[in-house]
Amino acid sequence: MKEYVMGNGAIALGALKAGVNVVCGYPGTPSSEIIETIAKYPHEGLHLEWSVNEKAALEVAAAAAYSGARALVTMKQVGLNVASDPLMSLAYVGVEGGMVVVSADDPGPISSQTEQDSRRFAEFARIPVFDPASAEEAFEMIQDAFTYSEKYKTPVIFRPTTRVDHGYAAIEAADTYTPKSFEGFKKDPGRFVIFPRLSYKNHGMIEERNVRIGEDLSSYRFNTAEGGPSAKAVLAGGISYMYAKEFLQDHPGVTLIRIATAYPFPESFMLDKLKGVEELLCLEELSPYLEEQVLKLAGRYGITLKVYGKISGHVPAMGENSADSVKNILKDFLGIESLESSGGVSDAPALPARPPVLCAGCPHRASFYAVKKAMEGEKTYYCGDIGCYTLGNAMPLDMVDTCLCMGAGVTMAQGFSHIDKDGKAFAFIGDSTFFASGMTGVVNAVYNEADITVCILDNSTTAMTGHQPHPGTGRNMMGHVIQKVSIPKILEGIGLTKVITVDPLDLKAAVSAVKECAGLKGVKAIIFKSPCIAIEKSSKKCTIGDDCINCKKCIRETGCPALSLSEGRVVIDASMCTGCALCSQVCPVSAVKGGV
Amino acid sequence: MDKDILICGVGGQGTVLASGIIAAAAMAEGNVVHSAETIGMAQRGGPVTSHVRIGDKAFSPLIPLNKADLIIGFEPSEVVRNIGYLSAQGIAVVNTTAVKPVTASLSGSGYDGSEMTAYLKKRGNCIFADATAECESLGSVRFLNILLLGIAAGSGRLGIKKETMMSVIEKRVPEKFREANINAFIKGYDIGSATGQG
Known part of the structure; x- marks a missing residue:
């Protein structure tokens, strides 16, 4: 079926x-x-x-x-x-x-x-x-x-x-x-x-x-040549082959060679297909791999042909190709006049920017906010990591100073702590990333006497990639319920100065935990524990009362997408609100009701 | 049938389910279908598109510019963002309710979608409906995707039978929301039929 x-x-x-x-x-x-x-x-x-x-x-x-x-x-x-x-x-x-x-x-x-x-x-x-x-x-x-x-x-x-x-x-x-x-x-x-x-x-x-x-591989079924023979031929790999094929179905007579096995390069196949070819356009993404192979072959076998692609500047070095970019490159190469419009929207009004943001009610927002509040006026280093919480970089939170690769937040915070004794270095790392490559960094920090605060944003899932389970969730891909691997016990075993587990949605407690840890020497950890809202949603929404003074502090400080202005007044979109009540804890006049 | 359908909106609006339903319905009527989704970081409130390509002449998973026969737009500025895909004879179904990005709230830009709708009206080839408000009148904005599919089907531009769509929707949505989704589809279908596009 x-x-x-x-x-x-x-x-x-x-x-x-x-x-x-x-x-x-x-x-x-x-x-x-x-x-x-x-x-x-x-x-x-x-x-x-x-x-x-x-x-x-x-x-x-x-x-x-x-x-x-x-x-x-x-x-x-x-x-x-x-x-x-x-x-x-x-x-x-x-x-x-x-x-x-x-x-x-x-x-x-x-x-x-x-x-x-x-x-x-x-x-x-x-x-x-x-x-x-x-x-x-x-x-x-x-x-x-x-x-x-x-x-x-x-x-x-x-x-x-x-x-x-x-x-x-x-x-x-x-x-x-x-x-x-x-x-x-x-x-x-x-x-x-x-x-x-x-x-x-x-x-x-x-x-x-x-x-x-x-x-x-020279006789492999997906290394193919179609159309032609022609003096001007096209060599493509991956999705670019499909873009070229779609365009060339209306422009027959051009040889389209496709290499599906870039390494080891199918030399005999390629040498055979290059017979009679005077100019070759290479369409591929990322790096000019196929282009380089043809250039090597030409040198080794004394073949005379012109090769166009990324190296020659005919195909962009970076970014993905598209049906349209490939079409335009092919038109130039084949000398086809362009008559249709570019599909541009030059006369359109300015479009609103939509950078990806933390979801409404995401507990990471509250965790970042607590650290930001607790560290007001201090010299800080905020080392981010890979996951949804990289989005903590967005305004108004602006809480990610560095992001390099999986697990790097912990070790980079350690690096900052060694070169600047006056600054407070923080690492922000998710639960899945902690298991993937954060634990070894914590050991390294303890062993080498760093002064850092590791913030573990534990939402009990691998959220960004689609909510996969991990060792801390208590279930695996065989469908078995297993003993959860405990992050606090791991940290305890490593021997940290202090480990505090706190609910980030309790702003007062979270801020106080951050202040306590930041004031201590050595390696400390705060486990901000609250489930991803895509998994556990509260039905208790927040609402704005008549006592709202419209100061917009909630919008300005949290940047929650459920908050917006309608006819000049702050409103909460009930379809997005998860009742996390961070905004009600930020509100100076307690105008936000409900939630949690 | 050869048809290119572009669905656009903001991450979280339910575009992926909408494209899945169109694809399944088109296949149920014996067509070859390919589609492509935006998955990953952009799903967190960023612009999302689904490309559905019906027919055996489409090799690329993405619709080229000027080739879409139909745009199903969940948000007015997202239709404008993607309007270059619409063919000269194509039609765009446009939900007029704006999704205000955090950046607009922070800057106080006052974006509410009206400028986008005005632009699209001037341009023509659009069916407008306040689909979000229509959904709210049914009890929840959760059915926005199904209601918009209804409008597209009712306009006659989807090229898929009403019964086929309804049977796929029944299979694809959770049982406890089945009736509500069918009601949303029918409501949309009636709005679409009334436009006289078909």
């Missing part, structure tokens, strides 16, 4: 069809829905988990793959940075069962810190990479990825991009899935214990093998 699913759902269904035995990952847009889809098909012989971070996920999967099982690991592109330590070594050791590492790239970037290109990572690790252009292809290609991984006994990278991950299509889903049967781990220290001698030997083997894989 066909199911209408997003690209991530298609990847999940493809992996299930391939008989995957173990699936691990850490949430991250645009990859999170792969594991969430697999969770809808629980069956005997399948282990599914949200791991604490990507490194853990990859290592769990590696053991399964050593044993001959099929393993899938999912993450966003920056997650691959975290998992790169085991990946780089695993590339040398290899696997027995098929192992596919999904690293979802995010051109734009739309929801990410970087515009890194996982095809580069594949080349860096010397392992194959698959690059689907649609949800339908992703379903087929993930199955191929397992086949190639097993055939060449190497982990492979599967690299979708946001538009493929979040594009929907109808995909064939089965009623039942049968995991692969496998023999189990066979002890072989010469194979599975990495030593310099093994790495030297395998390095040579891998380079020789990759030439063979490139040859094999």
Whole structure:
């Protein structure tokens, strides 16, 4: 039966069809829905988990793959940075069962810190990479990825991009899935214990093998050429191929070459398709990977052709491509006159800006506000982290001075505390991020005698990526209820100066907790504990009484989106209000009633 | 059928469910469908769009500019933001109630959507309705997405049968809200039919 699913759902269904035995990952847009889809098909012989971070996920999967099982690991592109330590070594050791590492790239970037290109990572690790252009292809290609991984006994990278991950299509889903049967781990220290001698030997083997894989991939079904032959040809990869294909269906006669396996590069295929081509336009996102491969080939084989793309400045270096940007680049390249309007809205009134904000009633707003109030007039460093609470940077809170990567808030606060003894350094970190990579930073801070206050914004979920459970929530992806891992007990075990748990929606108590901790030496922690409002909503709304003096302090200080002005008066949008009552605690005349 | 439908609004307004219902209904009538959603940080009160592409000639998940046959706009400024997608023959269904961003409240800009509606009126090819107020009269703004789908279907521009839409809505919404959603759809459908666009 066909199911209408997003690209991530298609990847999940493809992996299930391939008989995957173990699936691990850490949430991250645009990859999170792969594991969430697999969770809808629980069956005997399948282990599914949200791991604490990507490194853990990859290592769990590696053991399964050593044993001959099929393993899938999912993450966003920056997650691959975290998992790169085991990946780089695993590339040398290899696997027995098929192992596919999904690293979802995010051109734009739309929801990410970087515009890194996982095809580069594949080349860096010397392992194959698959690059689907649609949800339908992703379903087929993930199955191929397992086949190639097993055939060449190497982990492979599967690299979708946001538009493929979040594009929907109808995909064939089965009623039942049968995991692969496998023999189990066979002890072989010469194979599975990495030593310099093994790495030297395998390095040579891998380079020789990759030439063979490139040859094999030259006849791969998703490395294609259509239209033409023509002296002016187009080379595309990923979603850019679909943009080009849609435009070229009205402009036939142009060769459209598509490479779905950027590394090892299918040289024979490409050399064959370049015959008679005088000018080649390369359409791809993130980095000019395919463009560079063609330039290398041209040099090695003495091919004379002009290559256009990111390096030549014909395609933008950054941001995502679109149907329209690709159309315009193709028109220039092919010399097609443009007659239609640009679709611009130059005569439109100025549009209101809508930067993403913390939801109405979000407890993070109250936590940030409490710290802000308590630290008024003090010299402070507010080190943020990755999650919804990065949005604490927005006006009027303006409570994020730094944000670098997962877990960096704690360690950066430590850094500030060492170079400036007069400032008060704070780290803001969510519960899931704390488990992912915050704990080690707290140990580091204690060990190295930092003076910092760690604010743990514990909303009992991984909110930004779609409310995934984590070790502190008491349930896992196998559907089991488990003992919650206690953040206060972890902190107690590390040996902090002070640990206070407080409800951020109790403003007075929260401010006093912050003042107490900030005044102490050493590493202190405040656990601001209140559930995400997307999970637990109160039906008790706040209302504004006639005694409102319209000072607008509530709007000015909290920036809650449920508060706005209507005909000059402050109003609360009842459909958004969650009754958190932060505004009623801010109000100087107690005009806000109800809530909590 | 070949049809490109763009749904736009503000994160949290229920655009994703609306596009899912259109896609399911179009498939139930035997069409090939692709769609694309805004997911991630923008869902927190930022501008969101869903692109629904019906037919087998669409390869890109995103609708090119000037190609949308129909825009279903949950908020007037979001329709203006996306109006470049509307084809010359296309129609936009516009909810006239504004969602005021925090930035507007902080700056006291006084944004209330009226300027946007005036611009769209001048431009033409729009069906206006205070869909939020219509929903409130039904008891909750929660059904805004379904009511807007009703207007689009009633206008005849959606190209999907009323019964198909209703049967998909019945399947997609929680049982305790089924009747309320169907009422919202019918109310919207009547508003759409009355515009005489079909």
